[in-house]
Amino acid sequence: MQEKKRAIILMNLGSPDSTEVKDVRKYLDEFLMDKRVIHAPWFFRALLVKGLIVPFRAPKSAEAYRTIWWKEGSPLVVLTQQLQKAVQEKVSVPVEIAMRYGNPTPKAAYDSLLKQVPDLEEVILFPLYPHYAMSSYETAVEYMKEVKEKQGYKFTLTIVPPYYNDKDYIKALSASIQPYLKEDYDKIIFSYHGIPERHIKLGDVTGCHCLQTENCCSTPSPAHAYCYRHQTFETTRLVQQELNLPAEKVEQTFQSRLGRDKWLLPFTAVRLAELPNEGVKKVLVVCPAFVSDCLETLEEMAIGGKEIFEHAGGEHFTHIPCMNVQTQWVDALVKLSGAPKTEPVKA
Numbered sequence: 276m277q278e279k280k281r282a283i284i285l286m287n288l289g290s291p292d293s294t295e296v297k298d299v300r301k302y303l304d305e306f307l308m309d310k311r312v313i314h315a316p317w318f319f320r321a322l323l324v325k326g327l328i329v330p331f332r333a334p335k336s337a338e339a340y341r342t343i344w345w346k347e348g349s350p351l352v353v354l355t356q357q358l359q360k361a362v363q364e365k366v367s368v369p370v371e372i373a374m375r376y377g378n379p380t381p382k383a384a385y386d387s388l389l390k391q392v393p394d395l396e397e398v399i400l401f402p403l404y405p406h407y408a409m410s411s412y413e414t415a416v417e418y419m420k421e422v423k424e425k426q427g428y429k430f431t432l433t434i435v436p437p438y439y440n441d442k443d444y445i446k447a448l449s450a451s452i453q454p455y456l457k458e459d460y461d462k463i464i465f466s467y468h469g470i471p472e473r474h475i476k477l478g479d480v481t482g483c484h485c486l487q488t489e490n491c492c493s494t495p496s497p498a499h500a501y502c503y504r505h506q507t508f509e510t511t512r513l514v515q516q517e518l519n520l521p522a523e524k525v526e527q528t529f530q531s532r533l534g535r536d537k538w539l540l541p542f543t544a545v546r547l548a549e550l551p552n553e554g555v556k557k558v559l560v561v562c563p564a565f566v567s568d569c570l571e572t573l574e575e576m577a578i579g580g581k582e583i584f585e586h587a588g589g590e591h592f593t594h595i596p597c598m599n600v601q602t603q604w605v606d607a608l609v610k611l612s613g614a615p616k617t618e619p620v621k622a
């Protein structure tokens with residue numbers, strides 16, 4: 276039987292095209308005008324985003340991007356391109372990348388694949404987010420569907436589900452942490468990108484579970500399929516188990532808050548400022564919501580987090596890089612995608 280004509284798209288969040296304020300403004304505008312990121316009717320969202328957030332944030336954000344930018348471009352985009360190359364070496368179908376905001380766009384990714392395989396039958400969409408959140412996984416998937424429908428492409432779209440508890444993902448993430456455990460450390464902080472509590476409640480398919488009790492995320496519920504908070508706790512728990520980490524040395528926090536809404540607690544920045552006073556002087560920080568290093572890991576955590584911790588009396592701060600193109604992660608990704616592997620070269 277003939278093999279189905281397939282291809283893969285790796286999808287990430289995206290970055291501005293450059294560190295110039297005008298490009299950052301354009302990127303933030305597209306990002307924050309997304310109705311799955313800021314939940315408000317279009318008119319109020321536009322007023323808030325275009326009138327208030329973007330004009331103030333763009334120059335500061337551009338400054339932050341300048342501290343981490345590489346000569347090849349944005350770390351997030353460059354690392355996603357490197358991941359594409361690493362995956363391409365292991366699968367026998369074409370691999371493209373697409374960004375939810377900025378470039379390369381979903382249309383560019385689809386069109387490139389159709390150029391390579393005109394009779395394409397199936398695109399496997401791999402969101403580079405291990406956890407489900409409306410503002411990351413859901414918006415990426417829905418946007419890819421929307422563009423496909425609009426363009427009238429005939430192939431099917433198969434979506435890889437969140438893999439926050441997948442055995443191979445957990446093993447790869449654990450392997451990326453393992454070498455740092457040789458250091459003398461007091462605590463390892465699992466810092467995840469935060470989201471507003473409102474998003475968790477809105478995504479609660481039961482309508483009566485999420486954030487209703489202290490331990491909702493560890494009480495079995497169908498809501499967990501869409502609960503970012505539950506899924507992040509699971510990743511931490513499974514890595515802790517895999518690496519045999521003592522419970523008293525593990526802490527979970529949330530970073531990158533924007534605006535005045537109630538966001539998931541505790542905040543990484545607040546805990547980093549408190550920990551030295553609790554006798555925690557040496558920390559390791561890992562950011563498992565990101566598979567590729569980006570502004571939030573390289574600037575907010577490795578630079579900003581370190582500053583906060585040391586200013587409060589901390590002595591040793593180690594940021595553990597994301598999995599990026601580590602072989603075990605690439606192998607896990609290929610397996611999760613279900614794409615056919617390249618034939619091993621015969622000796």
Ligand SMILES: C=CC1=C(C)c2cc3[nH]c(cc4nc(cc5[nH]c(cc1n2)c(C)c5CCC(=O)O)C(CCC(=O)O)=C4C)c(C)c3C=C
Nearest residue numbers: 288289290312336351408410411468470533564569570571
């Ligand atoms: C890991 C998944 C992510 C979730 C969930 C998420 C939610 C979320 N983000 C913002 C606002 C901003 N995030 C920004 C950067 C950024 N966010 C993610 C991932 C998630 N965001 C990544 C990978 C990045 C880095 C992009 C890069 O170019 O490296 C930014 C832009 C930078 C800045 O000005 O700080 C904003 C703004 C909200 C409001 C939100 C949930 C509602």
Ligand SMILES: [Fe+2]
Nearest residue numbers: 288468531571
């Ligand atoms: Fe974000």
Ligand SMILES: [Fe+2]
Nearest residue numbers: 491492502505
């Ligand atoms: Fe939950």
